[in-house]
Amino acid sequence: MGLLAAVAIAVYVFESLLPMPLPWARLGLSNVVVTIVLFANGLGDALLVNLVRIVAGNLALGLLLSPAFIFSVAGSFSALAVMAIARWRLIPPLSIVGVSCLGAVANNVVQVLVFSAAFAPSEALRGLVGAFILLGVVVGLATGAVAAVVLRKLGLARFRGVD
Numbered sequence: 620m621g622l623l624a625a626v627a628i629a630v631y632v633f634e635s636l637l638p639m640p641l642p643w644a645r646l647g648l649s650n651v652v653v654t655i656v657l658f659a660n661g662l663g664d665a666l667l668v669n670l671v672r673i674v675a676g677n678l679a680l681g682l683l684l685s686p687a688f689i690f691s692v693a694g695s696f697s698a699l700a701v702m703a704i705a706r707w708r709l710i711p712p713l714s715i716v717g718v719s720c721l722g723a724v725a726n727n728v729v730q731v732l733v734f735s736a737a738f739a740p741s742e743a744l745r746g747l748v749g750a751f752i753l754l755g756v757v758v759g760l761a762t763g764a765v766a767a768v769v770l771r772k773l774g775l776a777r778f779r780g781v782d
Contacts, residue, residue: 623668627676631648654719658770677691694729699722719763720760723759731747
């Protein structure tokens with residue numbers, strides 16, 4: 620788990636160095652690692668990797684306890700909760716790409732709601748939820764596809780929903 624958490628932190632910090640098309644539009648590449656851990660090891664390990672990634676990544680970036688940290692905590696833990704529910708409770712089960720899409724959408728919607736509630740209460744901002752949902756689907760497709768490829772390359776494609 621330590622190695623996976625380190626990879627997630629490294630990807631999280633690396634991604635912060637990439638130019639963003641919009642200030643709030645990150646790709647969420649470190650979520651690939653969390654999704655892989657969720658499918659390969661289960662929810663407990665995914666929660667651990669997610670927590671370590673957020674705390675250590677934001678500490679490394681000097682953002683611990685900042686608004687960005689709050690958004691990260693709210694979005695990523697809601698995404699993980701939705702992905703876990705989708706992984707084990709939906710019938711028929713979704714693939715890793717479908718689970719990733721739901722997680723990315725949950726992440727975006729929760730972050731908009733947290734921002735709106737805590738920093739800028741505005742109906743106009745809530746009106747952008749549709750755009751954030753679309754962005755979540757696109758990003759979720761990409762991160763889910765990458766996670767599926769990595770699991771296959773690691774020989775872990777035997778997990779339901781990867782193929």
